[in-house]
Amino acid sequence: MTTAPRLLSTWFDGRSPRAQVCELSIEGQELVLTLVGGERRYPLRQVRWAERRSHGQRQSELPDGSLIQHADAGEWDAWRQASGQREAAVVGWMQSWRATLVAMVASVVFLGAAWTWGVPWLSQAVAQQVPRSLEARLGEQSMQQLDRLFLQPSALPAPQQQALRERFASTVERGYPEGDAPPWQLSFHQSKALGANAFALPGGHIVITDDLVKLLADQPDAINGVLAHELGHVHHRHGLDMVVRASLISALVGVVLGDASGFIATVPATLATQAYSRDAERESDAFAARLLHESGVSPSVMVVFFERIQQQEKQEDEAGDSAALPIAVSSHPDHAERIRFFREWQPD
Numbered sequence: 001m002t003t004a005p006r007l008l009s010t011w012f013d014g015r016s017p018r019a020q021v022c023e024l025s026i027e028g029q030e031l032v033l034t035l036v037g038g039e040r041r042y043p044l045r046q047v048r049w050a051e052r053r054s055h056g057q058r059q060s061e062l063p064d065g066s067l068i069q070h071a072d073a074g075e076w077d078a079w080r081q082a083s084g085q086r087e088a089a090v091v092g093w094m095q096s097w098r099a100t101l102v103a104m105v106a107s108v109v110f111l112g113a114a115w116t117w118g119v120p121w122l123s124q125a126v127a128q129q130v131p132r133s134l135e136a137r138l139g140e141q142s143m144q145q146l147d148r149l150f151l152q153p154s155a156l157p158a159p160q161q162q163a164l165r166e167r168f169a170s171t172v173e174r175g176y177p178e179g180d181a182p183p184w185q186l187s188f189h190q191s192k193a194l195g196a197n198a199f200a201l202p203g204g205h206i207v208i209t210d211d212l213v214k215l216l217a218d219q220p221d222a223i224n225g226v227l228a229h230e231l232g233h234v235h236h237r238h239g240l241d242m243v244v245r246a247s248l249i250s251a252l253v254g255v256v257l258g259d260a261s262g263f264i265a266t267v268p269a270t271l272a273t274q275a276y277s278r279d280a281e282r283e284s285d286a287f288a289a290r291l292l293h294e295s296g297v298s299p300s301v302m303v304v305f306f307e308r309i310q311q312q313e314k315q316e317d318e319a320g321d322s323a324a325l326p327i328a329v330s331s332h333p334d335h336a337e338r339i340r341f342f343r344e345w346q347p348d
Ligand SMILES: [Zn+2]
Pocket: 229, 233, 276, 281, 284, 327, 328, 329, 332
């Protein structure tokens, strides 16, 4: 079989980095390597042939761990073709293309299923597993950033702040006589960006703006209702759920690897740009209604809050303003539905 096409190429024995000149030919079902020191033969089936890419060098692995490197891809392909290897190469390429397509379709189906069923379940499960200390850290960091971006110090007199804080504390105490309430800490802020608003962060930071306190100055029970709604988000860990959902992969990696810094870095941005889901809002409304009821206040006190917010939004729409923080309470949609909920709420 001396007529077989030959190709001058380079061979590495797989142990030393020294290249050796070799001559390649295909004889029958064998690849024949002719080296200075002698000849080596490999069954064609056991050779892992270079992938047929259009550019770059061709590298083929031999069953003994050695390899052939050929710098000129065109020359290599031409030699393979001339050696009667063209069919095999094309079939191999077709097969790998088909395998890639199948793998891609499978991945898309898997991701679709994971997104529809897996992610909500998993994010809830992960959110519930996040240790309190990490939750507090996430809340702290987010609070600092949101403070820088959206909040200014409150101009409300300290005694008024203290009175509202104590009023809410006694509501929570009556709702949780055994002292097992979710953690919370209330702060008052002015905010040009948020207007009359309130929001809660993981770990229990609750912020209410001066404008909202003023809007409900004659309705302290409604202020308590808003705060109770925010405490509902803390209790159900909605902020964490949202953050985990938004960055599920990095969160899992972070939690699994014990290095949560990448995850933590994304939290404030997520909390500043995403809104709670409708289900989360309903859960928090239900939480607020129950807490108000248990503290001896009718949940219908919330109706006035929604009515005034609605009225204010109308004015804001005319002025072209809007709340900059989607998790903030007045950004939640469906005022009519929520008014009905609080008006008609009955204890079970
Ligand atoms: Zn809410």
